[in-house]
Each structure stands twice: as C-alpha cells, then as structure tokens.
Amino acid sequence: MKKKETKFKKIQVNKKIYPNFLKMIDERNFDLFISxxxxxxPENFTHCGFIYTHKQNEKLSINEDAAFVLDNKIWFARIEEIVKIIINGEDAGFIKGRIYLQKPDLIGLHEKIKECTEDDLFLTEQxxxxxxxxxxxxxxxxxxxDIIQNNIDTKPGSFYTRSEFNVEFQKFITPVEEWATECICQKLFDNSLGYLQCDRCQRWIHYDCSGLPKDVLENLNDHNFNCKICVGEMKVEKIKIKSNENENQQQVVKQSKNAAKKENQIIEEKIKIEMQERKPLKNKSVLNQSMNYNKQFINEKNSKKPIQKIKSN
Incomplete structure (x- = not known):
C-alpha cells in the first residue's frame, strides 16, 4: 500500500512586512530602517530626549550640536532626533541631525568665503x-x-555661524553682503583674532589694524583707544569747531564795527542837527546888531542941531 506523500508549501515572507533590517543597516539606509x-x-522602539556622550556626565540633547566621525571624515550636525531600538536582543542607538557645511564646501560660491575660518559652520536643510x-x-x-553684539566670551574649541545655507537653491539665508565686518579693514569678523574696542564708536578693531605699538598693546588698560576712522572724524570736528570759533569771532568784530559805525552816524546826525539849529540864531543876532546900529545912527543924526549960516555983510 502506497502512502500518499504530503507536500508542504514553502511559506513566502512578505518583504514589505518583514524587511531585511540588517541589510538596511549595512547599507546605511537609516531613514527606511528607522521608519x-x-x-x-513599536514595542522595541523608543524616542529619547538626550544621550550621554563619552565625556563623564555630559548629555547631548535635541537642538544641540555635535561632531561625528564617519569614513575618516568629521561631520558636524545639529541634533533633531535620538532613538533607541532593540534588535536581536541588543540595544542600538541612532542620532539624526541637520548637517553643517564648512569653508571648503562653499569656497567657490563667493569671494568672501576665503576670509572665513575653520571655525565657521553653515547649517543646511540636509x-x-x-x-x-x-x-x-x-x-x-x-x-x-550674538558674540559681537553681546560681547560673549566663547569657550575654547567652539564654533560659530554667520548664516544658514540652502543646498537646494545654493544660496545663503543671510546674504554675504550683510555678514559682520567689524574692523576698519572690512574683512569678515574672525573671532580667533585679537581685537580692541574703540572707546568712541565701540567698533572692534584688529590688533594689526589698530596702529598701536606692541608696548601699548601690552598695557591696554592704561590707554584710551580710538580707531583711525574716529581719529580722522575728531580731527575734522576739531577743524570745524576752530572754524566756527573764527567765524564767531569775525561775526563779533563785524557786529562791533557795525555798532561803532552806527554810533558814529548817530553822532554825526546830532552834530548836523545842532548846526542846523544854530545857524538861524546866528543870523538873527547879526540882523539885530545891524538894526541897532542903524537905529543909533538915525538917532545921532536927528539929535544934531542945524548949523546956522552966517550972513556976510
């Protein structure tokens, strides 16, 4: 009697439901793997608010920044997500971050990028x-x-950012023309260099651009510092003040001369009026004298007795 053989069908695994997680990890297809x-x-998946770093008791949290090493390259990123999963009975941690670009990544986009430093980072959407x-x-x-406006003392080994960078549109969110150029040389602000603050305009000036000798730079607390721009402006202001003083003096002299001239005119007018008033009085006196003389002459003439003529025999 022959037995009927029972054939077992091979169960096919739905790859969409049961994907090859290890292959995804090996290929670093983390977006697909995580999702x-x-x-x-879901029971083996946990979102974390922070993770401990290699430094004792130091935490790395969401929206903080970190450096990673991958393929002999250093990557800088702002942390967006931290997850812990349990796979094959073991814990595994993953960190997602927005990537920062550096000077070498952007050197050909603008001439000013050459003035950036190794400490410059540009946050992207990637x-x-x-x-x-x-x-x-x-x-x-x-x-x-913030460093410039609030005079922040940065920690050694820290970085700074001037602008974010949009990789898709290849543009800086803050235009290069608006980047801080504190010194009179108009080069981009370099936080690693030595600076002096002008007492007059509060502008930060490179040591090399200050024009001060080394011995003065070593004793800055004993000296007031004004940048070259302010020194020039103060010279112009001094000239203007001197010019205004001279102009005021000339105005005073002119006013004094005008006052003297006016006073002389008043005196001359008074003299003229007095002369005009005196002239009729003088004529009347002469006329009276003449009339008195004529009157006296007539009286004398009338008072004389006529001479009697002697008749001759």
Missing part, C-alpha cells in the same frame, strides 16, 4: 543618521552676531 522598524516593532558609536563629541556653535 520600518518603528511600524513593525539631514543624516549616525550610529551613537560614531558620536565624537558635543560642540558649541555660537551665532556670530
């Missing part, structure tokens, strides 16, 4: 996932305008 694993094994083991260290990234 797929979360949907299939994101990347890293293994937690690829985390090198937590970093500090300052806004350069």
């Amino acid at each position: 797929s694993f979360r949907d299939i094994h 994101t990347k996932w890293f293994f937690c083991k690829e985390l090198r260290k937590k970093i500090m990234v300052y806004n350069l305008n």
